[in-house]
Every structure is written in C-alpha cells, then in structure tokens.
Amino acid sequence: MATQISVTDNPCGDDEDSDDPRSLLELLGDEYTQRVLFAVTDQAMSGNEVAETADVSKATAYRRLDDLEAAGLVESETVFDPDGHHHEQFYAVVETIDLAFGGGDVSVTVETEEDGDADRPSIPNRE
Template structure:
C-alpha cells in the first residue's frame, strides 16, 4: 500500500493519505466519534456537529467508501425508515518503513458480519 491513496474494499487497509485526511477533517472525525457507540442519522449528526446535512452526507460518502462507517435502516414508528450510520473502526495503526506509511484499520464489523445481520433482520 502506498501513502498516496486509498485501497478501499480490501477489508483491512486503506492508504495513509485517505485515513489522515478523514481523521483531520473535523466533520468526518466528529461523525466517527458520534457514531462510535450508537448509530445516528445524518440529521442527528448534523445537529450534534453543528453543520449542514449536505456536509454530513458528503463526509459519510467518503467514510463509507473507505469502510470506516456502515449504514443500516432504522424503522420509525410512523412507518417511515431512516438510514443510520455507525463507526466501523476499532483501531487505526500507522506503520512506517522504508517504503513509506501504511495504515491498518481494525474494523468492528466485517462483510460477513454485515451479511449475517441482513439475513437475521429478514
């Protein structure tokens, strides 16, 4: 892995620059903090972070691209459904060697876990 960019979808690692950019961004890092223990909707996140929903949605898109947050659907009592997001990061480890930096992300949920949850929710 290079320090230049992400390698999304490989399950464990993303590029150094991608993770550093996400963690350095106040809204993106705020989303990770706010969703670490409980899933929250984009509007709940916007209110908690004092920013606009479109800004939250843009950051969520980036975080989802790198599998740093996962989305699920929360049914509301009135029959509507709301997408909610939860951090999918347990630990981030930065490695330095002669080739540069690599970042290993330990996720709280794997693709297999997500598939199992979908089947169980049916």
C-alpha cells in the same frame, strides 16, 4: 473477531490507488470528518442527528458519512418507523487505526468490527 484492512504506499511510486493511505489520512485529518466519526462512535444516529451532534450542516454530515462509509469506517442500516417511514442510521465500525513508517513506506492498518459484533452500537427501535 475483527476485520483488518492494511494499505501500504511507497510515496515514490506512481500508483494512485483508492486504498492509498494518504487518502485515508487526508480524510481523517479533516476536522468535520472527525466530528462526524466521533458522533457515531458510541451510538447509531440518523444523518440529521449526526449534523446536530457534530455541529455541522446536514450536507456536510451526509458528505462525511458517505466518505467514511466508502472508507469502511462507518456502516449504515435502514430503520423503519412504526408509521412506515424509514431512514438510515449510521454507526462507526472502526476500532483502531495504526500508522507505521518504515523502509520508505507508509502503512495504515484499520481494524474494524465484523458485522453483527456485540460491541456495535444498538440502533434504537422507533416504536
């Protein structure tokens, strides 16, 4: 079962909302955000691994991961190493994004996996 998030915006309105579809479209329109999101689509990764895979700086990777997590497109989980150290693993939960125009509105529907979904990328055990 998937979660659906729908945001609709009337571009003529004065209402600035964090669920503004323009914000989501702006986020997804960024080349570095796309690289970071694609990096964690099939496999959970640490921020450092994302930076390397997406060919971006660590700071850029973590900023984009934070933005994607705030938008509900990426989630993270703390992983503990056998030596007691821990780090975050990030994975994409977005399945589809639909964009619709009509009646002067822009509508964005984001379909995400529910927590514990069988299709979620596995987080490697660092034993």
